[in-house]
Amino acid sequence: MKVTIKDIAKETGLSTATVSKYLNNIKIQENNRILIEAAIEKLGYRPNRSAQILRSKKTRTIGILISDLGNYFWGSVIGTISHYFASQQYTVITRSYSFDMELEKNVIRDIISQNFEGLIMLPFNNCDHYYKLLQNAGIPVIILDQLPTMIQEYPVDCVLSDNYDGSALLAEHLYQNGHTNICILDQAVNSHTIEVRIKAVKDVYSRHGINLTTCFPCPEPFIFKETKDVILENKQRLCQILDSPDPPTAVFFTNYISAMGGLSAVNSLGLNVPDDISLVCFDNDPLFRAMHTSMTCVAQDLTSIGIRASELLMQRISGDYSDFPVTEIINVEFHSGKSVRNLHTGR
Amino acid sequence: MKVTIKDIAKETGLSTATVSKYLNNIKIQENNRILIEAAIEKLGYRPNRSAQILRSKKTRTIGILISDLGNYFWGSVIGTISHYFASQQYTVITRSYSFDMELEKNVIRDIISQNFEGLIMLPFNNCDHYYKLLQNAGIPVIILDQLPTMIQEYPVDCVLSDNYDGSALLAEHLYQNGHTNICILDQAVNSHTIEVRIKAVKDVYSRHGINLTTCFPCPEPFIFKETKDVILENKQRLCQILDSPDPPTAVFFTNYISAMGGLSAVNSLGLNVPDDISLVCFDNDPLFRAMHTSMTCVAQDLTSIGIRASELLMQRISGDYSDFPVTEIINVEFHSGKSVRNLHTGR
DNA sequence: TCACCTTTGTTAAACGTTTCGTTTTTATTG
DNA sequence: CAATAAAAACGAAACGTTTAACAAAGGTGA
Numbered sequence: 089m090k091v092t093i094k095d096i097a098k099e100t101g102l103s104t105a106t107v108s109k110y111l112n113n114i115k116i117q118e119n120n121r122i123l124i125e126a127a128i129e130k131l132g133y134r135p136n137r138s139a140q141i142l143r144s145k146k147t148r149t150i151g152i153l154i155s156d157l158g159n160y161f162w163g164s165v166i167g168t169i170s171h172y173f174a175s176q177q178y179t180v181i182t183r184s185y186s187f188d189m190e191l192e193k194n195v196i197r198d199i200i201s202q203n204f205e206g207l208i209m210l211p212f213n214n215c216d217h218y219y220k221l222l223q224n225a226g227i228p229v230i231i232l233d234q235l236p237t238m239i240q241e242y243p244v245d246c247v248l249s250d251n252y253d254g255s256a257l258l259a260e261h262l263y264q265n266g267h268t269n270i271c272i273l274d275q276a277v278n279s280h281t282i283e284v285r286i287k288a289v290k291d292v293y294s295r296h297g298i299n300l301t302t303c304f305p306c307p308e309p310f311i312f313k314e315t316k317d318v319i320l321e322n323k324q325r326l327c328q329i330l331d332s333p334d335p336p337t338a339v340f341f342t343n344y345i346s347a348m349g350g351l352s353a354v355n356s357l358g359l360n361v362p363d364d365i366s367l368v369c370f371d372n373d374p375l376f377r378a379m380h381t382s383m384t385c386v387a388q389d390l391t392s393i394g395i396r397a398s399e400l401l402m403q404r405i406s407g408d409y410s411d412f413p414v415t416e417i418i419n420v421e422f423h424s425g426k427s428v429r430n431l432h433t434g435r
Numbered sequence: 436m437k438v439t440i441k442d443i444a445k446e447t448g449l450s451t452a453t454v455s456k457y458l459n460n461i462k463i464q465e466n467n468r469i470l471i472e473a474a475i476e477k478l479g480y481r482p483n484r485s486a487q488i489l490r491s492k493k494t495r496t497i498g499i500l501i502s503d504l505g506n507y508f509w510g511s512v513i514g515t516i517s518h519y520f521a522s523q524q525y526t527v528i529t530r531s532y533s534f535d536m537e538l539e540k541n542v543i544r545d546i547i548s549q550n551f552e553g554l555i556m557l558p559f560n561n562c563d564h565y566y567k568l569l570q571n572a573g574i575p576v577i578i579l580d581q582l583p584t585m586i587q588e589y590p591v592d593c594v595l596s597d598n599y600d601g602s603a604l605l606a607e608h609l610y611q612n613g614h615t616n617i618c619i620l621d622q623a624v625n626s627h628t629i630e631v632r633i634k635a636v637k638d639v640y641s642r643h644g645i646n647l648t649t650c651f652p653c654p655e656p657f658i659f660k661e662t663k664d665v666i667l668e669n670k671q672r673l674c675q676i677l678d679s680p681d682p683p684t685a686v687f688f689t690n691y692i693s694a695m696g697g698l699s700a701v702n703s704l705g706l707n708v709p710d711d712i713s714l715v716c717f718d719n720d721p722l723f724r725a726m727h728t729s730m731t732c733v734a735q736d737l738t739s740i741g742i743r744a745s746e747l748l749m750q751r752i753s754g755d756y757s758d759f760p761v762t763e764i765i766n767v768e769f770h771s772g773k774s775v776r777n778l779h780t781g782r
Numbered sequence: 783t784c785a786c787c788t789t790t791g792t793t794a795a796a797c798g799t800t801t802c803g804t805t806t807t808t809a810t811t812g
Numbered sequence: 813c814a815a816t817a818a819a820a821a822c823g824a825a826a827c828g829t830t831t832a833a834c835a836a837a838g839g840t841g842a
């Protein structure tokens with residue numbers, strides 16, 4: 089029924105070894121190659137991947153591990169990576185674990201036992217334990233978006249946006265427009281990335297002699313909450329802050345999730361942007377531009393992140409560790425919107 | 436190095452056949468089962484998937500084929516499906532083809548030659564050709580979101596939202612609020628789903644004696660455009676329409692992509708929602724609720740779509756075709772926002 | 783022409799499972 | 813207790829490749 093390499097061998101009068109060589113791009117005689125190609129075409133042969141993997145131990149499979157697929161922000165990164173590796177005849181398996189640590193552990197074990205050739209992680213917070221495990225198993229890992237806390241002791245390749253500069257850019261923009269009393273609304277998560285964004289804002293203001301206190305950093309140790317609950321919580325927080333005496337004139341959203349909660353708060357309080365309150369956000373969303381008042385924000389270059397991560401992983405897979413470990417910082421793009429009021433000119 | 440079934444056999448003093456039976460949930464003696472479990476735990480054995488597949492021909496792999504991963508509206512559906520099948524020890528491979536027909540063909544061939552046990556398609560428009568091909572190869576297919584045009588001649592299982600009722604709901608809402616001159620802004624795509632949504636709106640209005648002409652249905656045969664170009668084009672279209680004499684008082688967006696273009700237009704013209712223009716949208720976006728004026732819309736129940744599709748595919752994989760073909764219509768949810776002005780009361 | 787490389791091809795043994803046909807063990811019955 | 817049936821375990825042969833180790837063919841220079 090199913091056509092195998094033996095059929096091609098029989099059809100061409102060659103041995104399976106020769107056909108196999110053809111399949112693996114090992115040089116064979118020109119006339120044989122023509123013969124084989126004709127036979128493959130004629131019989132509609134396609135190699136059996138499982139047999140190839142079983143024999144060669146080369147799985148040509150990489151994994152993408154993301155905390156939550158429902159959270160579509162990273163979709164284009166996954167798309168970019170998938171494309172890159174598909175074009176190199178690699179299979180890409182995307183797995184998520186929805187913040188389920190038990191599941192995450194199993195996924196990691198799967199990846200090791202299935203001989204994945206590499207892994208790209210989009211961790212949600214601390215992932216030190218896992219990438220060590222993988223590296224010990226000889227599986228190259230690239231971490232996106234986050235900088236592991238133990239990177240000094242346990243080096244690993246990372247690709248992430250320029251969180252510091254992007255945030256500083258936004259903070260400076262706020263300051264230059266006269267906002268001296270601002271608040272930072274973060275997503276309540278222990279994340280190095282978010283911390284860097286917060287630090288950048290504080291640094292900018294402290295350089296201008298202002299000590300930001302109205303921040304709202306993550307108070308508690310991490311407990312997983314559904315995105316919609318995080319949004320709701322953020323909404324309530326901001327409502328509370330804006331309702332206080334001497335409320336801030338501007339809010340810095342540390343990411344698009346906090347922006348949703350924040351916008352919701354602003355909206356429900358009936359505040360006008362930017363007349364009553366100014367907003368900036370780290371992260372972009374297609375709707376930010378289309379909204380009533382377009383949001384001033386910095387956009388991560390998701391395509392570049394995806395490509396660089398893919399290239400770097402490919403380099404590691406092919407055994408080139410000459411520049412290990414790399415921490416690749418991808419530039420962000422400033423999107424000027426209308427969500428910041430200039431307090432000097434009053435508009 | 437790597438621990439195999441033979442090692443477990445040796446460790447327990449049993450044969451590989453018995454261990455294999457244990458792995459495949461075939462009844463073995465209780466004491467042997469305990470022995471095997473202990474050995475597996477002790478040696479850290481994990482079966483080699485390629486060998487299993489090669490020998491048994493059961494790949495325990497399904498595919499999700501989506502036109503474009505960058506467009507991550509369907510992320511949560513993919514997440515739901517992935518979870519469902521992962522919990523059944525299935526591997527899920529998601530592939531996209533970014534509207535590249537050549538690539539799409541190759542992906543389909545891959546799926547067939549790799550003996551996928553099933554496929555869930557999120558087609559972009561017409562996919563008749565491919566699901567026939569797959570069905571002929573004995574691979575069950577579930578189609579999401581779209582109803583193939585040739586479904587009468589070539590039956591197939593489908594899971595999709597109640598596009599007609601959802602749209603009718605929105606249209607009725609507009610009519611009840613006094614909007615008699617409305618326009619439909621669709622994404623310029625030949626898609627049965629979009630056509631149904633448009634038809635529903637027209638039907639509602641025609642029942643009220645109004646013949647909608649200010650629609651903007653897809654004029655040209657399909658050519659692929661980048662999402663951002665579609666958005667831009669939609670923006671320009673709506674600007675043009677709103678700039679005409681006797682402009683509509685409300686716009687119906689056929690999906691979230693057209694909404695982005697449309698909102699952009701409204702915003703760039705400096706129009707106020709809902710004072711100057713009313714809006715409704717088929718589809719929801721997290722930001723719709725958080726925006727300055729929250730959007731009245733119907734939300735697809737993406738979780739239910741994902742679950743029903745998974746269950747149905749599983750049923751087919753297990754050989755149960757008793758109710759074939761199923762067209763499962765999933766209810767949508769009406770989200771009342773503030774984007775529609777009541778022209779009777781004036782607010 | 784011969785010895786010696788190179789290049790290309792071949793044969794056959796893996797890879798780690800499942801499964802078929804058979805044998806052994808256990809349980810059942812007269 | 814022997815005879816038989818049923819259940820469980822076994823041994824070995826697949827599954828479709830890749831890849832050693834080897835052989836043959838073709839070139840090259842003395």
